[in-house]
Amino acid sequence: MTQLSGPDRRWLDAAARLARSALGASPGHLPAAALVVDEELQLLFGRGITGRTVPFAEPQAVEEARGTARGRTLYTTLEPTSLWGRTPPSTEAIIKAKLARVVIGCANPDHSQSGQGIVRLRSAGIDVLLAEHEPSHRLYAADRLTFAKNRPFVTGKLLVSRDGMIGRSDTKNAVPGGPQAQRFVEMLRATSDGTMIGAQAAKVDDPKLFVRIKGLDTRIYQRFVVVGARGVDTELNLIAGVSGHPTAIISVSEREFDVPDAVDIIVTDGRNGRPDLSRAMAAITARGVVNLLVEGGAKLIEGVIAAELMDRFHLIQTDSVTGRGGIPATMLGGIDGRLRAAGLVEVDQRTLGPDKLRTFERER
Ligand SMILES: NC(=O)c1ccc[n+]([C@@H]2O[C@H](COP(=O)([O-])OP(=O)(O)OC[C@H]3O[C@@H](n4cnc5c(N)ncnc54)[C@H](OP(=O)(O)O)[C@@H]3O)[C@@H](O)[C@H]2O)c1
Numbered sequence: 001m002t003q004l005s006g007p008d009r010r011w012l013d014a015a016a017r018l019a020r021s022a023l024g025a026s027p028g029h030l031p032a033a034a035l036v037v038d039e040e041l042q043l044l045f046g047r048g049i050t051g052r053t054v055p056f057a058e059p060q061a062v063e064e065a066r067g068t069a070r071g072r073t074l075y076t077t078l079e080p081t082s083l084w085g086r087t088p089p090s091t092e093a094i095i096k097a098k099l100a101r102v103v104i105g106c107a108n109p110d111h112s113q114s115g116q117g118i119v120r121l122r123s124a125g126i127d128v129l130l131a132e133h134e135p136s137h138r139l140y141a142a143d144r145l146t147f148a149k150n151r152p153f154v155t156g157k158l159l160v161s162r163d164g165m166i167g168r169s170d171t172k173n174a175v176p177g178g179p180q181a182q183r184f185v186e187m188l189r190a191t192s193d194g195t196m197i198g199a200q201a202a203k204v205d206d207p208k209l210f211v212r213i214k215g216l217d218t219r220i221y222q223r224f225v226v227v228g229a230r231g232v233d234t235e236l237n238l239i240a241g242v243s244g245h246p247t248a249i250i251s252v253s254e255r256e257f258d259v260p261d262a263v264d265i266i267v268t269d270g271r272n273g274r275p276d277l278s279r280a281m282a283a284i285t286a287r288g289v290v291n292l293l294v295e296g297g298a299k300l301i302e303g304v305i306a307a308e309l310m311d312r313f314h315l316i317q318t319d320s321v322t323g324r325g326g327i328p329a330t331m332l333g334g335i336d337g338r339l340r341a342a343g344l345v346e347v348d349q350r351t352l353g354p355d356k357l358r359t360f361e362r363e364r
Helices: 006-018 059-063 090-096 117-121 135-140 143-148 179-190 197-204 277-286 297-308 335-341
Strands: 031-040 043-049 073-078 102-108 125-129 153-160 165-168 194-198 221-228 247-252 265-267 291-293 313-316 326-328 344-354 353-361
Touching: 006 043, 006 059, 006 073, 006 135, 006 313, 031 059, 043 059, 043 353, 059 073, 073 135, 073 197, 073 313, 090 117, 102 117, 102 135, 102 291, 125 179, 143 153, 153 165, 153 179, 179 313, 179 344, 194 197, 194 297, 194 353, 197 221, 221 277, 247 344, 277 313, 291 335, 297 335, 313 344, 335 344
Parallel strands: 073 102, 102 125, 153 291, 153 313, 194 221, 194 291, 221 247, 247 265
Antiparallel strands: 031 043, 031 073, 165 326, 313 353, 344 353
C-alpha cells in the first residue's frame, strides 16, 4: 500500500472543497466529490460531485474521464459504496475503468457498511489508501452522528443586539443584521436539509425562510414549525403560503390543525403542550434530514440546548441596540455563558461586515 504524499493531500483538499458545494444538495445521499488524476502529469482528467440526480461521485468522475481512467488515480472524499441498489455500486465503475489507485478521504460513516468498499476494491487488485483526511472527515460529521444517534446534526443561530436581545415581542422586528450576516444565514439554510423555527418567531416575523443567493435559490430544504401550548397561526407564510419547500408542523397529539394538504403534521409525545424535542429529532431524521438549522427564537433555542441537542451554534453579534421591550437571547445570563455551561466551546470568531460571528461547538 502506498503512503499519502503532498500531492495526494492537495488533490483530496480540492475534492473536499468541491464536495462542500454538495452539502444540502444531494438529498438521500452522502455529499461527495471524486477526481480522476494522472499522478505523473499531475493533471485532472475527470471529476464528479453528488447532486439531486447524481447519487455517487465516482462513476461520474470516471465517465468524465472518457475512457482515460485506466492506470490513473481516483481521489474521493468518501469510501466508494459496494452495495447494489437501483444502480451498480461505485466500486464496480472504478474496477471496470481499471483505475490503479484509489485514495479515500474518509471511510463510510455508516458502521454497517464501513470498510466494505475498501475490501471490494482491494480484492480487485487496486491499491487503496484510506487517508483519514480531516477536511473529508468534517464533511461527514453530521452523518456519523445521525447513524450513531438517530438524530440530525443541529446547528443553532441567533442575531443578538449589543444589549443581548433577539428582537421585540410587540413588532415584526427581529434584530437586523448587515447584508453579510443575512447572506451567512441564507448560506446556512442552503447547506442544511431542514430548518426549524418556533411558532412564536413564525408568528411575529412571518418569515418565508427562503434563500435569495443566486445559484442557491433553487435548493429545497424542509421547514419545521415547532408548536406549543399557545398553538400556531395557520395563515402564516410558512404554512398557508405557496412554495417549493415542504413544511411540517411539530406538535403534541392533542391538537388539530386546519392546514393545506401539502403541510405535514408530525406528532410526538411531550409535556405541557410542548413536543419532546428529542423525539421530534428522530422524526426529522426519518425524513432524511442530516443537517438541521434551528433559527430561533430564544425559547426554542433554549429548549434545544436544554435537551442537549445543540451541536454547533452561530452567535451573530450586531451593533444595534433593542432597548426596552426587547426579548433576551437567554434568561440565564449571557448567551455565550449559557452555551459554555451547556458544554459548547468557542471555536471560531470572524467579522461579517459590521457584525461579529462567534461559533461554538459541542466538545466531544
Ligand atoms: N435574532 C434572531 O436571530 C431571531 C430569530 C428568530 C426569532 N427572533 C425573534 O424571536 C422572537 C420570538 O422568540 P420567543 O423566544 O418568544 O419564541 P420562540 O422561540 O419562537 O417560540 C417558542 C415557540 O415554540 C413553542 N415550543 C414548542 N415546543 C417547545 C419546546 N420544547 N421548547 C421551547 N419552545 C417550544 C412554544 O410554545 P408555547 O410557548 O406556546 O408553549 C412557542 O410557541 C420574535 O420576536 C422574533 O422576532 C429573533
